[in-house]
Amino acid sequence: MTQHVRNGWYLGAWSDEIGRTLRQRWITDIPVCFYRLPDGTATAVEDRCPHRRYPLSLGHLDGDGTLQCDYHGYRFDAAGVCVGVAEQADRPKAALRRFPLVERDGALWIWPGDPDLADESLLPDTSWLTDPGWTHVHGVVPLKARHLLLVENLLDLTHETFLHPTSIGNAAVAATPIDVTVHGDRVDFSRRMTGIEAPPFYEKSCGLTSPVDRWQDGEFHPPGIFVLHIRIAPTGTEEPEGFHMRVLYGLTPARGNETHDFYALGRDYLIDDEELTEFQHKQQLAVMQEDVDALEAQEVMYATDPGGTVESSIRSDLAALRGRRALAKMLAREQRAGHGTVSA
Amino acid sequence: MTQHVRNGWYLGAWSDEIGRTLRQRWITDIPVCFYRLPDGTATAVEDRCPHRRYPLSLGHLDGDGTLQCDYHGYRFDAAGVCVGVAEQADRPKAALRRFPLVERDGALWIWPGDPDLADESLLPDTSWLTDPGWTHVHGVVPLKARHLLLVENLLDLTHETFLHPTSIGNAAVAATPIDVTVHGDRVDFSRRMTGIEAPPFYEKSCGLTSPVDRWQDGEFHPPGIFVLHIRIAPTGTEEPEGFHMRVLYGLTPARGNETHDFYALGRDYLIDDEELTEFQHKQQLAVMQEDVDALEAQEVMYATDPGGTVESSIRSDLAALRGRRALAKMLAREQRAGHGTVSA
Amino acid sequence: MTQHVRNGWYLGAWSDEIGRTLRQRWITDIPVCFYRLPDGTATAVEDRCPHRRYPLSLGHLDGDGTLQCDYHGYRFDAAGVCVGVAEQADRPKAALRRFPLVERDGALWIWPGDPDLADESLLPDTSWLTDPGWTHVHGVVPLKARHLLLVENLLDLTHETFLHPTSIGNAAVAATPIDVTVHGDRVDFSRRMTGIEAPPFYEKSCGLTSPVDRWQDGEFHPPGIFVLHIRIAPTGTEEPEGFHMRVLYGLTPARGNETHDFYALGRDYLIDDEELTEFQHKQQLAVMQEDVDALEAQEVMYATDPGGTVESSIRSDLAALRGRRALAKMLAREQRAGHGTVSA
Ligand code: FES
Ligand code: FES
Ligand code: FES
Known part of the structure; x- marks a missing residue:
């Protein structure tokens, strides 16, 4: 069984998934x-009494939380402290x-590890999720494959060429090298494609005709957050012009x-065009399904070849590889801490 | 994998489940x-040739057993001894x-452990199953949860208040303390509720109106037999008056x-009222299904948290807790015996 | 988990199962x-990139292989050597x-173990699969039981009497002893039934009436090849007269x-009778299904009783027993080799 890094923020739920039910x-x-408590505060507890x-x-949630x-x-x-058991006099500790x-910004971030280490400043900027200039x-999609395979999938987008050739991938992706930078645990990469053919998804999404420039700038905040900055524009267009997606x-x-x-897939153009939104959502889910199918097949090959x-x-x-190493380091750090003193 | 006590009587089948088929x-x-052998004797053998x-x-059973x-x-x-193999001359040992x-009394009790220790006097009285004054x-209901969770479920009936509120449970159960007595491995408890509201099931089953007295006297014969004695009657009624169930x-x-x-659910009143029998059976199965659902959810929480x-x-x-301890002791005794000499 | 002998030929696929798809x-x-490569050569590689x-x-296969x-x-x-990755300049080693x-003869034999030990001369004669005098x-039938149980099933055909009584089995099979000969790893047996009743399958397949002579000569080439030579004929008929099947x-x-x-089930008579071919195929699959059901039930009994x-x-x-021993020896030999030097 894979061991997971627990000292880190994970997306636990979208805000709209959690209400006054359990x-x-x-x-x-x-x-x-x-x-959620009566005042709307979201709460996460271990689901074992x-x-x-x-x-x-x-169980159930009373009106007073x-x-x-x-x-x-x-x-x-509301603080999770036991306040009694039915009508019995005992009040268990x-x-x-x-x-x-x-x-x-509409997301609930959970820290499953040592609470003393939870540091909000480690969360990436997600203000675009609520920025009025964006939509x-x-x-969330279920995946029967280990976390690492999904991390590696996103950190090597050359797979778009082969796995997503009818939507977001074309030859230019695999042919264009990336620049990689590492800041502590974080791993960033940047791929700048210039004068390339527009992949079908962007052609339809943005009404672009080739040639175009396409940027893919990824940020991996280990253990579990990945942000992709996408820019696509007619070749030669200067920033900040062009179509931006995230x-x-x-x-x-x-x-x-x-x-x-x-x-979460966002854009900064035609933000009121609901037909476009629907089209993009459908495409996003289709692309993710291609990834799910691939990763689940890959998972079998890892699970049956543990050595x-x-x-x-x-x-x-x-x-x-840098992402994998960052995760391994975090896990090692966490396991050491588990046997000694945990310090922030 | 949970280890089971084997030196003990378990209900293996109801008599009417076993006939001249395998x-x-x-x-x-x-x-x-x-x-069953031709003379009707029930037999149980390991199902491995x-x-x-x-x-x-x-395989199949010949007319002569x-x-x-x-x-x-x-x-x-009939004694389980090999008497030959088809037409070959060999007669394997x-x-x-x-x-x-x-x-x-209509039940088949099996002792899966050391036969030398099997002692019929350990069986509880089940004569009410065939008593003409009772019906x-x-x-049998299948349960995907470990034995211990079912034992604990029955030894702590406060759960009736929360899990079975529309049938046999109401606030009085959880609010009323029990007396516990331990005799060797056996664990008994007694809960006497006085002047309480009648839970819906008893209201309908006995035509009672509140207030009532309700008794729950349980006997756990570890490893696997539990008998519950129930008495319900208008408040103040003296024994032996009142409605008795078991x-x-x-x-x-x-x-x-x-x-x-x-x-097996029995009663000593209106024993010819088949509509009542059917109603009680349906309720019993509904209550057991509520337990099954709860225990299967609980099982996941134990299986994924072995520590x-x-x-x-x-x-x-x-x-x-006493029941759990009795089972642990029996298992320890059995494991010691497995490494040394088994003595009755 | 059972360990498998890998230094041996196994039937990997029938030729007609493998084409220019993966x-x-x-x-x-x-x-x-x-x-298959463009020239038709069949190829087998580990299915992990x-x-x-x-x-x-x-993945996919290009026109040039x-x-x-x-x-x-x-x-x-075609040789399995990596020749590049898309448009990138790197050519990974x-x-x-x-x-x-x-x-x-229409079969693809694979050697999953040490390639240096693969020796074609170990393959049994299968020329009858392409002999114009035979059809x-x-x-292939999937079986959820360990390999050894299938080996033992075929090396002890007395089971035909009990498991296949409506087709190929009758009392004579279990009643007739076999001669066994061992040549190195190979195990042969021979059962000669004389003047017996014809089992239903042969009665219909050959239009025979009893009494008949029936021969069953088996060859086990461990780890995974079994050939059964069958001859059936009116009692007293001299070889090479009679009906032959394999x-x-x-x-x-x-x-x-x-x-x-x-x-593969073949015969040397009425080879153009397609109705007969269809009948025999249907019977063969019915018999195999009886074996599959039995072996899958037996597998549960082995899997739950590992000791x-x-x-x-x-x-x-x-x-x-000889077949089992041969497999155990091969496995031991292979495991020793795995820790030392592999020599042919
Ligand atoms: S398990 Fe929650 S109150 Fe008993
Ligand atoms: S397994 Fe029962 S006779 Fe062979
Ligand atoms: S090319 Fe990456 S797994 Fe095959």
Whole structure:
């Protein structure tokens, strides 16, 4: 079983997924119960009752925000502290394990590891999700493949040429090298294609005719956040002219070798064109399905070959290799901390 | 994988489930083949042919009680001794592993462990199953959860308040403490509710109006037998007046973390009222389904958290904790015996 | 998990299953990608791209025989050597793992182990598959049981009496002893039934009436090839008169405890009678399905009893025991070689 980095922010849910009902979602092999308090504050607790581990998400939420386990009636206040059990006089010493949770720009970020290390400044800028000059669609796709394969998929976009040739990929992607920069754990890459043919998706999305310039600037914030900055424009157009798009991916380990593949796709043009929005959303989901199919087939090959064969790597793997190394370092750091003192 | 106590009586089948055909049922991770000899004697043998482990339950039973393996024709007499193989002259030295089996009051009790320890006096009184003053319904429900969770479910009936609020549970159950007594391995508890509101099931079953007195007296005969004595009557009624019901549960580990949940529900009033019988049976199955759903959700939380979190326990857990301890002791005793000499 | 002998020829595919498309099949726990080069040469490579293990069988095959991985575009020539990656200048040092593959008489034989040990002379004579005096049908049936159980099934045909009583089995089979001869790893057996009743299948297939003589001569070429020579004729008929049939079984471990059960059933009489061919094919598949059902039930009994019970064996087990021993020896030899020097 893959081990997951837990000291890091993961996209736990979109804000509009969580309301005044209880919702279970597995995150880094932990069952999490999400809900909102009466004042709207989103909350995430381990979905195991401290009494006999019954899922709290099968219990119910009172009007005042008290959460009740519906197996034997333990009740927890907004802070997760047990305030009693039904009519019995006992008031057990018990508290829920609550996870640091940040709600920002329509997303709920969860920190499944050591709460003392949770640092909001590690979250990337997502203001474009609420910027009135932008519009976006979002959702989440289930993936039966380990987190690392999704990370590597996004850090090596040459695969667009082969896996997505009818939408976002064409020969230019694989043919154009990337620049990679590493800042601490973070890994950035940049691919600048000039005077190329417009891939079908962008042709239809932007009404462009070839040749075009196309930029792909990726930021991987390990363990689980990836932002892709896309710019496409008729060849030679100067910034800030041109069409800008952005994709936020939340790569969140679920349970075993399954992963939540959260996405938000935004643009800064024709933001009121709902037909275009719908078209882009449909395309985004089609592209993600191609990735899901590929990664699930790849997962079988990893799961059945745990020892691993010697890998061949090339220049275009650089960002993915750096990302893999960043994750390995974080995991090692976390495991060391687990055996000693955790310090921020 | 959970380990099961095997030196103990388990409900293996209801008498009416076993006839002159072969029937496989897994018990404590052992495949068992049940059948009856021509004189009606019920028999239980390991469902693996001593030749090449083919399931005997796929073979056939001759009119004289000879059991034939239908892979290569080994034949076994009523005592389980191999009496030959088809027309070949060889008569292999081979015998079936037969399990101690007691048929009593319509139930077949099996002892999957050391036959020398099988002691009929350990069986609880089940004469009410055949008492002409009583009537009952019975059956078995499959449960995908470990045996211990079902044991604890029955030893802590405060869950009726939360899990079965539309039938047998109401606030009084969780609010009323129990008395617990331990006799050797056996664990008894008693809850006496006085002047309470009648839960819907008893209201309809007995035509009672509140207030009522309700008694719940449980006996756990580990590893796998639970008997619940129920009495309900208008408040202040003296024994032996009032409505009496009894539930026998056979908690039989099946395969892996699956359990057979045998039940028999009896009453001593209106015993010829078939409509009432049907109503009670339907309610019993509905209540058991609520338990099954809860325990299967709980099982996931145990299976994915093998290390276990620190548990919070309260007064009402006492019987369940004693039951858990009794099972642990029996298992330890059995494992010690497995490495040394088994003595009764 | 069962370990498989890999230094041996296995039936990998029938020639007509493999064309100019890519086809995945698991063999001894290895995913294999089969295809043909433009000149028709059949090829088998490990179905994991040396880059990031994506299944090559999801890629595509160019007109010139170049195989392209459709995740990031690695390209491999007919010899399996990487000849480049899309338009990038890099030419990775990478090669596919190719398996020795022999195409003969309509069958593709694969050697999943050490290629230096692959020796074509170990293949049995299969010329009857293409002999103009013979006709045959062939195919493959999936089996969810370990390879050894299928080997033992074929080496002890007394099971025909019990498992196939409506087609190829009758009392005479189990009643007639076999002669067994061992030549190195190979195990042969011979059963000669004289003046017996014709089993239903042969009655209909050959228009015979009882009494008949029936011969069953089997050859097991471990690890995975079994040939059965069948002769049936009116009692007293002298060779070479009579009806001859032959069955080739390719017993090929697939993935985990699953096995490919390849078969070819041939005869030397009425070879143009297509109705008869169809009847025989249907019967063959019905018989194999009876075996599949039995072996899958038996597999459960082995999988859940890994320690194993003491087995009872009889005279008719001799060939199967010799076959089992041959496989154990081959495996031991292979495992020793894996820790030292492999020599042919
Ligand atoms: S498991 Fe939650 S109250 Fe018992
Ligand atoms: S397995 Fe029962 S006779 Fe062979
Ligand atoms: S996995 Fe085949 S080219 Fe990358």
